[in-house]
Structure formats: structure tokens, C-alpha cells
Amino acid sequence: MMTSNTERKREQMQFVSMDDLVPQDHMLRLIDKAIDWSFIYDLVEDKYSPDMGRPSMDPVTLIKIPFIQYLYGIKSMRQTIKEIEVNVAYRWFLGLELNEP
Template sequence: MMTKNADKKREQMMMFSMDDMVPQNHMLRLIDKAINWNFIYDLVEEKYCPDNGRPSMDPVMLIKIPFIQYLYGIKSMRQTMKEIEVNVAYRWFLGLDMLDPIPHFSTFGKNYTRR
């Protein structure tokens, strides 16, 4: 069967749940279920000012992104960010929806040196 109009599907608008897009047995889903990430907020609370400065990034996300990089053997943070941009499971794990912006890769170099 020859399909000439395959490109038209790219413009389709669909409603979907990201939770439904990530298989129940996906490694990141199992890890997320096994680890309660809330302890990170207590560890970094004194590093964040509640009433001054720019809006902060979620510290749990700052931990989970290098976690993804290590688990999947991605060689650089720049490449990790490119992968997160298009991978639904990575976005689900980080708590990002499909339209949320991805942190800039340089954030992690600064984060490593400052903290």
C-alpha cells in the first residue's frame, strides 16, 4: 500500500496522557516508584531563597537529569538535554509535560561548581 499523505499525520492534534505513553514496566517508572525523591527538598532548602531572585528549577529535576544520563550511558549533558527534549519517558520521569522547556545544558556545569 502506498501512502502519499503520511506527512499530514504530523499536523494532527491529539489528546493523550503522558502516563499512558510510558509502559508500566519501563525502568524509569520502576525507579520512580522505588525512590521517594522528597528527601532532596530537605537537603537543599538552605540553598534556595523563598522571596528573592529568579524562579528556581526543581532540585529533584536537577538530580534526576544526571541520573538519566548515567542510566542510559549518554556521553554529554548537551546530548542528554536533546534526548529529554524528545523522549516521553524522560519527560514523564522529570515531571515535565510536552510543552515545558528543557533546562539549558550549561545549568549543570554551573550547578556542579557552585554546589
């Protein structure tokens, strides 16, 4: 039987864990497990003001973005950001939610 309900399937809401969408043996999982990224907070602590300026991006995220760019041979930062928007494994690595800009 032939069906054509792909449009309807795209609009379905589903509850899914990002952890389930990224394979356990994915390279970014292995890297994230091997590196303790918390040292970055100590390195940049004096560069951030708790009461001045706009809210900042997580400094670990700012380090991981060019890391993705290098690992996957993406030519530009603009293209890297576009790839992060659609790649679940990149979003998982950066700690972004599926619907987070």
C-alpha cells in the same frame, strides 16, 4: 491502496496522556516508584531564597537529569538535554510536559 498522508497525520492534534505513552514496565517507572524523591527538598531547602533571585528549577529535576545521563550512558550533559527534549519516558520521569522546554 497506497496513501501518502503522513504529513497530515503529523499535524493532527491529539489528546494523549503521558502516562499512556510510557510502558508500565519501563525502567524509569520502576525507579520512580522505588525512590521517594521528596527527601531532596529537605536537603536543599536552606539553599533557596523565597524572595530573592530568579525562579528555580525543581531540585528533584536537577538530581534526576544526571541520573538519566548515568543510567543511559549519555556522554555529555548537553547531549542529555537533547535526549530529554525528544524522549517521552525521560520527560515523564522528570515531570515535564510534552511541550515544556
